Amino acid sequence: MKSGLPLTFLILLLYLLPTNSYGQAGLPQGFIPGEVHGNFQTDLQYYNSDTAIGAPEVPEKLLMRGFANVNYTRGKFSAGLRYESYLVTLQGFDTRYDGNAIPYRYATYQNEKLSVTVGSFYEQFGNGLIFRAYEEWGLGYDNAMDGIRLKYEPLKGIYLKGVIGKQRYFMGSGVGTVRGLDLEFSLADMFDSLFSKTNIIIGGGMISKYQSDQDPIYKLPENVAAFAGRLNIISGKFNIGAEYAYKINDPSAANNYIYKDGKSFLFTASYSTKGLGILLTAKQVDNMDFRSDRTADGSSLNINYIPAISKVHTYSLAAYYPYATQPNGEIGIQGDIIYKIKKGSALGGKYGTSISVNYSTVFSIMKSTINDTTTIGETGTLGYNSGFLEIGDTKYFEDLNINISRKFSKKFKAAISFMYFEYNKDVVQGLSGYGTIYGNVAVADLTFKLKPKNTIRVELQNLYTEQDDGSWVMMLAEYTIAPHWFVAAFDEYNYGNDKSNKRFHYFTAQAGYKNKGNTFTLGYGRQRAGIFCVGGVCRNVPASNGVTFAVTSSF
Amino acid sequence: MRTNYERFFRTEYLAFAALLALVFAGCDKVDEPYIENAPSTVDTSTSYTRKVLVEDFTGHTCGNCPRAAETAHTLEQLYGEQIVVVSVHMGFFAETKTNPDSSYAYDFTTAAGVAIDAQFAIDPTGLPKGMVNRKDVGGSPLLPYSGWGSEVAGIVVLDPDVKIEITNAYDELSRVLDITADITFLNSMNGTFNVVAILLEDSIVNWQKDYDATPSDIENYLHRHVLRGSISSIWGDQIAQGSVSSGTTTSSSYSMTLDNSWVDSKCSVVVYVYDAGSYEVIQAETLKVK
Numbered sequence: 001m002k003s004g005l006p007l008t009f010l011i012l013l014l015y016l017l018p019t020n021s022y023g024q025a026g027l028p029q030g031f032i033p034g035e036v037h038g039n040f041q042t043d044l045q046y047y048n049s050d051t052a053i054g055a056p057e058v059p060e061k062l063l064m065r066g067f068a069n070v071n072y073t074r075g076k077f078s079a080g081l082r083y084e085s086y087l088v089t090l091q092g093f094d095t096r097y098d099g100n101a102i103p104y105r106y107a108t109y110q111n112e113k114l115s116v117t118v119g120s121f122y123e124q125f126g127n128g129l130i131f132r133a134y135e136e137w138g139l140g141y142d143n144a145m146d147g148i149r150l151k152y153e154p155l156k157g158i159y160l161k162g163v164i165g166k167q168r169y170f171m172g173s174g175v176g177t178v179r180g181l182d183l184e185f186s187l188a189d190m191f192d193s194l195f196s197k198t199n200i201i202i203g204g205g206m207i208s209k210y211q212s213d214q215d216p217i218y219k220l221p222e223n224v225a226a227f228a229g230r231l232n233i234i235s236g237k238f239n240i241g242a243e244y245a246y247k248i249n250d251p252s253a254a255n256n257y258i259y260k261d262g263k264s265f266l267f268t269a270s271y272s273t274k275g276l277g278i279l280l281t282a283k284q285v286d287n288m289d290f291r292s293d294r295t296a297d298g299s300s301l302n303i304n305y306i307p308a309i310s311k312v313h314t315y316s317l318a319a320y321y322p323y324a325t326q327p328n329g330e331i332g333i334q335g336d337i338i339y340k341i342k343k344g345s346a347l348g349g350k351y352g353t354s355i356s357v358n359y360s361t362v363f364s365i366m367k368s369t370i371n372d373t374t375t376i377g378e379t380g381t382l383g384y385n386s387g388f389l390e391i392g393d394t395k396y397f398e399d400l401n402i403n404i405s406r407k408f409s410k411k412f413k414a415a416i417s418f419m420y421f422e423y424n425k426d427v428v429q430g431l432s433g434y435g436t437i438y439g440n441v442a443v444a445d446l447t448f449k450l451k452p453k454n455t456i457r458v459e460l461q462n463l464y465t466e467q468d469d470g471s472w473v474m475m476l477a478e479y480t481i482a483p484h485w486f487v488a489a490f491d492e493y494n495y496g497n498d499k500s501n502k503r504f505h506y507f508t509a510q511a512g513y514k515n516k517g518n519t520f521t522l523g524y525g526r527q528r529a530g531i532f533c534v535g536g537v538c539r540n541v542p543a544s545n546g547v548t549f550a551v552t553s554s555f
Numbered sequence: 556m557r558t559n560y561e562r563f564f565r566t567e568y569l570a571f572a573a574l575l576a577l578v579f580a581g582c583d584k585v586d587e588p589y590i591e592n593a594p595s596t597v598d599t600s601t602s603y604t605r606k607v608l609v610e611d612f613t614g615h616t617c618g619n620c621p622r623a624a625e626t627a628h629t630l631e632q633l634y635g636e637q638i639v640v641v642s643v644h645m646g647f648f649a650e651t652k653t654n655p656d657s658s659y660a661y662d663f664t665t666a667a668g669v670a671i672d673a674q675f676a677i678d679p680t681g682l683p684k685g686m687v688n689r690k691d692v693g694g695s696p697l698l699p700y701s702g703w704g705s706e707v708a709g710i711v712v713l714d715p716d717v718k719i720e721i722t723n724a725y726d727e728l729s730r731v732l733d734i735t736a737d738i739t740f741l742n743s744m745n746g747t748f749n750v751v752a753i754l755l756e757d758s759i760v761n762w763q764k765d766y767d768a769t770p771s772d773i774e775n776y777l778h779r780h781v782l783r784g785s786i787s788s789i790w791g792d793q794i795a796q797g798s799v800s801s802g803t804t805t806s807s808s809y810s811m812t813l814d815n816s817w818v819d820s821k822c823s824v825v826v827y828v829y830d831a832g833s834y835e836v837i838q839a840e841t842l843k844v845k
Contacts, residue, residue: 089678096676217629432764
């Protein structure tokens, strides 16, 4: 990352800042004071070696990753930057996040109907099927664009976005260039009288990437475009949306250099009324791994994002086998119902009861050979033939879960959850030889209010499976003194491991203090090891044993 | 309101259509055949050429690593003697196992491999990975295997900066190998330059995990170009510093005793010269032990 630009921004900020600190009396009329906001986070871990669980000795002992966002806003102008520091980054994160840098800096202004951003930005077209630039600090993922973005609203209800730039690649940027346009019409905003009760939003976008071809093996397209169209109908309690995306030939490491086109379809329908919410989702993905560098591996330089349609679990053992979207091909559905039984009814009790049921399943797509001499997915060919909404015969994932929560009294509430899942470990984790894991999870989550500010919460979880590492039990106790303090301790015990010498306890204790936007968390514990394969590379995240310390702060 | 929309569609539609056309232009459809014709290889026996070091970082339990080895093999077929492939087993996936069928018990790791992993922090980025001449590409020399070809293609066409000549004396009884690397600078250069000599053994048959194979544990996998160790020190010896004029020559001699378990007829010496400031390799050369 070039250092010249961030420095310019810093000087600009310093120049603008003093105007904010002058006394109000000395300011001319109509003066808009500027504001500075930001947030900060740092995660530190001190590592002990622990030969039982395989935690290695870490030469540095203490590792750290942290960032600070500083944003300045004054009227229609804003500018900001993010400083990041990895000295050295924590185990489990890619070591190419290294050192100190300002990888993110931008300036934006709004002039009439036009908004201009130069520098770094995050953006999304529609559901993200062809374009989404975003970051997830917790996962060490960041594909921010660095370039120019224009947003234009020529008339009320017509939104035009144009982007061009390069994507972030760890501490630098990728080789490819990404450019795109998106147009959206919101009919209710355009024609107030005709669409007073129903809004129809029609949108469409396109993204094209450029990367030169110097490859000695394949004849490669240097410009690869993807197109998407979407429709959203919002009427009263109903919201129905569909998006279809198409990508031309995009041979890459991710699809084993096949020249087939890519397709993706997403459908969502929801109904919500007081006490009841229903959501249905269907999705097909076919050869839609789309990156600005065709040689990229892992989870780097993705241009698009295929939304996951399985429930994101918060209980740790329910989240033990999380599904990950397979951009090379999958087809799936999800249904979700939330129902609140009325307070005061026989079933609902004095304080009400809520029930939620969620089901999702994902399969392979049907693929057939293009001719007698080419195997499915053979490199340097069209790859395979596939149809629209044709289900293949390999199940990747299934999850049926029910959650019932009820407040029994002012001092006691409880939630219980049951879950059945099937998880194709080979497909989801990019491995081989593990097969499918079938399991059940039961969770009881009990909250007791001892005094108005003192709460104790207990979680009991059990994951039963005969495959993989076998069954687990987890127990958690958490004591909160509102609004400043909490202490928690939990233990995950692999009691069902086939190998009796691997039935480890993973114990963690944490204490935290919160005050006026600052949070300090101190912990000690063991973390499990794991092998993760994404995009053709496998990484081992070693087990760890140590003290963690985190600070988050915002201003 | 209507007049506003009419005006919009008259005046701004054209500009928008022009933008659309620009994006549509960014769309290249490729027709069969999709495979390139082989590049015209240079006859390395008559003219001295640039030779590229391709390091393949791998491990016997890395199930995607055979794809990288296949790519290295394809590039060898395309570029012949212009590329020198070295397979370096390293990190978590190179650890030995104590399985009942004695799979993955063989130790492919070397002190040199551990040092390279530590220097470039390779294992935590995931395997397979590689480096082409250790050249920095977008902030890191680490490249996914499918990016190796483009890098090699960009380098082999350059004129060589140095010439490396290896001479061997190998005693089959004592298994002592003496080598001399004579280096001639063909261009005037600036920097600090080191020479490194390593030993490879080719065609070792042992276990390898391959996620594309069924079953995924292959007992008789052919491990190519395996790094056995350093003949010089791991980071080599300085041969020139500062402003080095064209025609400068240096000579470095090393000795090593081959391990009894290594098949000497499958062993070869690799010598490379690199810029000690950037770690970038400027020339590589290889010669069979016998």
